[in-house]
Amino acid sequence: MTGTPGGQAPGTQPEGRHRPAAAIAVTGADRQYADLVSGLNQRYTAAPEAIRLATSTEQVVGVVQEAVRRGKRLSVRSSGHCYEDFVYHPDVQIILDMSGMRNxxxxxxxxxxxxxxxxxxxxxxxxxxxxxxxxxxxxxxxxxxxxxxxxxxxxxxxxxxxxxxxxxxxxxxxxxxxxxxxxxxxxxxxxxxxxxxxxxxxxxxxxxxxxxxxxxxxxxxxxxxxxxxxxxxxxxPAELLVNAVSWPWAELGRADFHRLAQNYAEWHVANSSPDSPQRALISQLVLNHRSAGQIGMVALVDASVPDAEQILSDYLKQLGDGVGVAPGAMTAAMGELPALPRFAQARRLPWLHAVRMLGTTNSVLNDPTLRAEYKSSYMRAAFPDGHLEALYRHLTRDDLSNPNLNVLLTSYGGRINAVDPAATAAPHRGAAFKMLWQAFWNDPADDDRYIGWARDCYREVYADTGGVPVPGDVTDGCYVNYPDIDLGDPRFNTSSVPWHDLYYKENYPRLQQVKKRWDPRNVFRHAQSVTLPDA
Missing domain, CATH: 3.30.465.10 (Uridine Diphospho-n-acetylenolpyruvylglucosamine Reductase; domain 3)
Incomplete structure (x- = not known):
């Protein structure tokens, strides 16, 4: 270890000789309480005794010590983006809010x-x-x-x-x-x-x-x-080459849809090696429900590489190969992406401008009535025909009309795959692209309908492997930052692979040993937390 913050002894920071100011406590008697007991997904709301707002490590130690001493169930919030109820759970008695620690x-x-x-x-x-x-x-x-x-x-x-x-x-x-x-x-x-x-x-x-x-x-x-x-x-890179196009659902047939999605998959499989020259490109293909009117694609290319325009041109050519519909402007917001009609022809933007634009200009991320369901997978190979047909069937269902239902395909691979799966706890080092099922709606009365859509689509896509993307030659499990409680439910996961192996693969036993050493009392827990090895 080369050093520690604040001049403390290596490895630890004691509670200190003086008593620091305690973290602010917000309770049900305070007007701001309602703003602090739910996050982005309004399906989940907690009713804790208090939310503790920390601004220092010493305050965090104090709040955790208090929770342990009083036997209170604790959860931790950084920004409120957890897809499940791991933070805002009915059993939580103290929420430790870390949003004030931003240095x-x-x-x-x-x-x-x-x-x-x-x-x-x-x-x-x-x-x-x-x-x-x-x-x-x-x-x-x-x-x-x-x-x-x-x-x-x-x-x-x-x-x-x-x-x-x-x-x-x-x-x-x-x-x-x-x-x-x-x-x-x-x-x-x-x-x-x-x-x-x-x-x-x-x-x-x-x-x-x-x-x-x-x-x-x-x-x-x-x-x-x-x-x-x-x-x-x-x-x-100082600049990014930004391109956004779409294909109209009204002109896309089954064969066109299959070809478009498969072209995306095949390009990424062919260009997923750590040293691929095409790693300068990252792209998202948004497979929207037909009621959205369009399927969209956004591509970003490092504009500093000598052949940036050619990399983008070749990618677009492969993406459209065999698709009987020419792409046009992306005129609708899709998932968390804004409408980008002015990028139908690629444009150069300074890097920070481009990233800020893509991350901040969609109202979905600021909707205080948002309700959502998510599912994920890693893909190592191109789509089997059954995957494509299940996606097409559920994205064209006529018993639903919601433009905010989609399956998002996102670039992966490249330098990610240069790291050994055991070198970090993130084991998915052979994937070519990722998939994210997203369903957004606003009315609690629609919960069953749209949760059901995501469940049905996901289960049918992976019907041959027990309803989940079992690690293997084609699929490679799930992304832990897109948690999905259904992975541990035998109604939805009928494979022999438990939820923790979908997230962590062979790294899970090692994580359990870390849990045993550093959280032997299981203070930090939720519905899919790492379990103690003897639990």
Whole structure:
């Protein structure tokens, strides 16, 4: 270990000799309570005794210690984006809100860029890039905070060229609880001789809410040298080539749909190797329900590579090969993407402008009545015919009319696949692209209808493997940051593969040992948390 923050003894931060100011408590008697007991997905609302708003590691230690001492069920919120009820659960009695911990700075002790867990993607980009010209390669969504995002193995617009954000994680500070019930802060690094290295490893894809409360991360790329923060993390391209097109559903037949989706898959399978020259391109294909009117595609290409325009042109040519409909402008918002009609012809944008535009300009992410259902998969190979037919059938159902039903295909592979599956807790290092089922609606009366659509579509796509994407030659499991409680329900997962192996594959037993060491009392738990090995 090369150093610790604040001059503390290596590896831990004690509670201190003085009593710090306690984290603010918000209870049901306070007018702001209703704003703090639910997140982005309004299907889930909690009724805790209090929400505790922390602004320092010492306050986090205090809140956790109080919860343990009083025997209170605790959950942790960074930005409220959890897809399931892991934070806003009826049994939760104290919600620890980390959104006030947003500091971003260069830490000379660890020679790394420190980002607290309440800082969002956009805050991180808008701080590190203007200051130092570098970024931790996190995600698209502007309002997702670092806490759970990083620990789940976050990916984003730079993933094919620079890997996952955890591939650049140097250290993490976590408030843990030992067997005696004592809360303390521990700093764990990736240094081979760090006695706490297993805790660092668990936060490179092990998911949030499992081992303790993350208060901050430190980022420094492997192999980075010197002490200038401008050389410690990836440099995004100065410009991106941005293109957005769509295909009208009214003109797409079954064969056209099959061909379009398969073209996307085949291009990514062919260009998923770590050294592929095409890793400069990342793309999303939004397979909307027919009631949306369009299927959309957004592509981003590193404009600094000499053949950027040709990479995009070749990609578009392959995407449209055999599709009997020419693409046009993307005139409708799709999922979390805005309408982008002015990018029907590719345009160059400064990197930060492009990422900010794509992450902030869709009202779905700011809808206080949003209700949602999500499911995920990793794909290693092109689609079997049965997958394509099930997708087509459910995206053209005429018993539903909701433009906010879609299956999102997203680029993966490239430098992600240069890392050994056991080197981090994020094991999906052979995938070519990812899939995300999204259903958005506003009326609670429609819950069963749209949850049912997602369940039915997903189950039929993976009917040959027990209703879930079992790791194998074609599929490779699920993304832990898109949690799906159905994966553990035998009504929906009829395979022999448990939910935790879909998320973690062969890494799960190792995660259980980390759990045993650092959370032996199982203080940090939810419906899909890592279990103790003897549970």
């Amino acid at each position: 971003i700075s260069y830490d000379p002790r660890l020679n790394a860029i420190a980002i607290e867990s309440g800082a969002t993607n956009l805050q991180a980009y808008q701080t590190t890039y203007p200051r130092w010209g570098v970024v931790a390669p996190t995600g698209f969504c502007y309002s997702v905070a670092m806490g759970g995002h990083v620990s789940g193995g976050a990916w984003g617009p730079l993933c094919r060229t620079h890997g996952l954000v955890v591939d650049h994680l140097y250290a993490v500070e976590v408030v843990v609880v030992d067997a005696a019930g004592r809360a303390r802060a521990v700093v764990a690094t990736r240094e081979e001789d760090d006695p706490h290295r297993d805790l660092w490893w668990a936060h490179t894809g092990g998911g949030g809410g499992n081992f303790g409360v993350v208060t901050r991360y430190w980022f420094r790329s492997p192999g980075a040298s010197g002490r200038d923060p401008r050389g410690l993390l990836p440099r995004p």
